[in-house]
Amino acid sequence: MDDLEEDGIIFSTSKDVFYNPAMRLCRSMSSLAVGAIGEKLEVVDAFCASGIRGIRYAKENKNVKKLTSIDIDKRAIALAKKNAKANKLKASAVISNISRAAFEYDADFLEIDPFGTPSPYLVDAFRFFNTKKTAYLSVTATDVAVLCGGKTAACMKNYHSKPMNNEFTHETGLRIMLKKIAETAAEFNMGITPLISFSDKHYLKSVLMARRSADLAYDSLKQLGHVSFCDKCGFRSSGRFPDARCGNCSSAMDFAGPLWLGELHDAKFLKKMSALNTARKYADRDEIADMLVDMQGEAGMPAYFYNVHALCKLQQLKSVPKMDDILARLRKAGHKAVRTHFSPIGIKTDAPYSAVMEAIEWKS
Numbered sequence: 001m002d003d004l005e006e007d008g009i010i011f012s013t014s015k016d017v018f019y020n021p022a023m024r025l026c027r028s029m030s031s032l033a034v035g036a037i038g039e040k041l042e043v044v045d046a047f048c049a050s051g052i053r054g055i056r057y058a059k060e061n062k063n064v065k066k067l068t069s070i071d072i073d074k075r076a077i078a079l080a081k082k083n084a085k086a087n088k089l090k091a092s093a094v095i096s097n098i099s100r101a102a103f104e105y106d107a108d109f110l111e112i113d114p115f116g117t118p119s120p121y122l123v124d125a126f127r128f129f130n131t132k133k134t135a136y137l138s139v140t141a142t143d144v145a146v147l148c149g150g151k152t153a154a155c156m157k158n159y160h161s162k163p164m165n166n167e168f169t170h171e172t173g174l175r176i177m178l179k180k181i182a183e184t185a186a187e188f189n190m191g192i193t194p195l196i197s198f199s200d201k202h203y204l205k206s207v208l209m210a211r212r213s214a215d216l217a218y219d220s221l222k223q224l225g226h227v228s229f230c231d232k233c234g235f236r237s238s239g240r241f242p243d244a245r246c247g248n249c250s251s252a253m254d255f256a257g258p259l260w261l262g263e264l265h266d267a268k269f270l271k272k273m274s275a276l277n278t279a280r281k282y283a284d285r286d287e288i289a290d291m292l293v294d295m296q297g298e299a300g301m302p303a304y305f306y307n308v309h310a311l312c313k314l315q316q317l318k319s320v321p322k323m324d325d326i327l328a329r330l331r332k333a334g335h336k337a338v339r340t341h342f343s344p345i346g347i348k349t350d351a352p353y354s355a356v357m358e359a360i361e362w363k364s
């Protein structure tokens with residue numbers, strides 16, 4: 001058994017129980033989200049492993065009034081109990097399968113952090129909210145190769161959507177995950193509002209608010225659609241249905257979906273998270289601060305971005321213009337244009353394709 005430290009929390013791990021130090025930023029970001037929600041919360045950490053996630057949420061946020069940690073593995077629960085006690089937390093830790101626990105526990109905030117896809121657990125997740133009008137769901141997906149790759153059959157099977165393996169595949173994958181959550185929520189008469197959604201390293205993450213109302217459930221479903229992409233010229237579009245032909249060169253378009261075309265984040269919520277991040281001394285504070293700024297810029301932007309290198313390669317440009325110059329040209333032409341957390345060489349803009357091409361100085 002080894003003693004470790006993560007952002008000020010001392011805890012033990014063991015070789016039999018999962019712990020990935022590379023997920024520290026994910027845990028910090030989610031803990032900021034717990035704090036930014038502000039309301040008193042009963043938190044259920046349904047795939048707790050060592051318990052570190054729930055322990056951090058409870059230790060770092062005064063609004064966590066109760067923590068229940070659940071894991072199917074008794075060695076994980078023994079460790080989670082030990083770690084909660086060592087951190088002076090009165091948390092309960094229970095050996096259970098999430099599908100069984102869903103009928104026994106209520107949650108205001110539920111953490112779903114399984115190995116791979118969260119898909120089979122989404123129905124279970126919404127059962128934890130059966131007695132709630134409003135609740136919060138935090139979901140991690142590590143099946144990035146399925147959501148963000150060319151594994152169409154696997155994605156159709158798990159998410160009932162077609163993925164697309166191109167330069168903005170991570171955004172597409174995140175939006176496919178949100179679509180599956182919105183559909184499951186709707187079956188429970190709940191509508192969703194993503195508070196923060198992001199792609200980092202080998203995972204996709206979203207924390208969202210779910211509110212019970214048939215109208216809100218239907219409103220969420222109205223935000224589903226498709227993204228289309230022309231691999232001949234780089235034109236892209238989004239809408240309820242895929243576009244068959246490219247709006248620029250008339251070639252056949254590829255498409256992804258159905259997926260979530262609504263907002264990925266709530267800009268006010270991100271501001272609250274930024275303020276909390278400034279006040280905390282997380283090891284990943286600077287990286288988190290930059291990501292939160294980029295995410296705020298993504299509000300109101302299309303459901304895709306432009307990878308500047310990919311565009312220049314496609315158009316056989318000899319040199320790649322500087323990001324800041326492209327952004328400045330787009331803004332000067334009257335368009336909104338921002339960086340995106342999805343890629344250091346990505347631009348989100350409301351400009352039409354022709355204006356983006358002008359901004360990278362491509363001459364047809």
Ligand SMILES: C[S@@+](CC[C@H](N)C(=O)[O-])C[C@H]1O[C@@H](n2cnc3c(N)ncnc32)[C@H](O)[C@@H]1O
Pocket residue numbers: 018019020023027046047048049050051052053070071072073076096097098099113114115
């Ligand atoms: C990826 S780890 C969780 C990591 C943890 N949340 C963290 O941040 O360190 C997944 C955990 O889920 C547990 N698990 C797998 N299937 C489960 C199920 N059906 N119900 C509850 N726990 C399950 C595994 O035993 C494992 O400890």
Ligand SMILES: [Zn+2]
Pocket residue numbers: 230231232233234235246247248249250251
């Ligand atoms: Zn085209």
